[in-house]
């Protein structure tokens with residue numbers, strides 16, 4: 001049993017192996033949560049190559065089809081504010097990755113509003129806050145995610161919380177609009193840091209040499225305003241799913257061991 005707040009690096013040799021390891025951990029955690037708790041199980045998905053690749057691997061796991069999907073709700077930690085049928089949508093990429101292989105009730109898939117659904121990204125963020133509030137628990141205005149998946153950018157961004165931007169410091173909103181994003185497309189909606197960190201498990205995925213610097217800054221305890229990924233922590237656990245390229249500079253003694261709090 002992990003100590004609450006435990007942080008650990010999970011290393012695999014390649015991006016594919018990392019995605020499969022994350023997918024397998026997600027399957028096991030969803031199954032365990034469905035056994036351990038009576039109510040809904042909430043999972044926050046992410047975009048990006050590793051986030052989507054992990055979903056593709058997850059849908060390919062035979063046991064994923066046997067999950068009681070009627071109690072599992074899927075959310076997003078961020079989304080691009082573009083038309084709903086745009087290939088840039090994290091939701092569209094997620095649905096294509098899953099490819100209809102999982103019987104997830106439509107009402108359990110909570111996509112962030114697209115540019116077809118809301119007048120602007122601010123209105124879209126407010127709409128998502130209302131959707132989250134419908135499933136609120138424990139005195140907050142949003143559900144507790146059993147797992148919040150996060151890709152990490154080369155600059156250390158998570159979701160659409162980018163370095164040295166005002167959104168990473170927001171604590172009085174659940175979701176906010178992002179404009180002029182350093183990563184295209186420019187307009188987005190993102191959950192805020194307090195919501196992400198209210199998750200029981202925060203799992204960050206970093207693969208490839210371009211993520212080695214971000215991983216190093218995370219492990220060095222960088223300030224989260226400058227390296228948002230460094231400030232992402234789950235209440236029960238934080239896991240860094242990495243491949244050998246991203247972990248090239250990480251001392252081997254930090255791998256698969258509890259990291260200092």
Ligand code: 6PG
Nearest residue numbers: 047048049050151152153158159
């Ligand atoms: C997005 C993602 C973003 C992504 C990272 C990592 O909407 O762009 O949510 O946070 O996860 O940029 O993306 P890669 O895995 O493609 O590097």
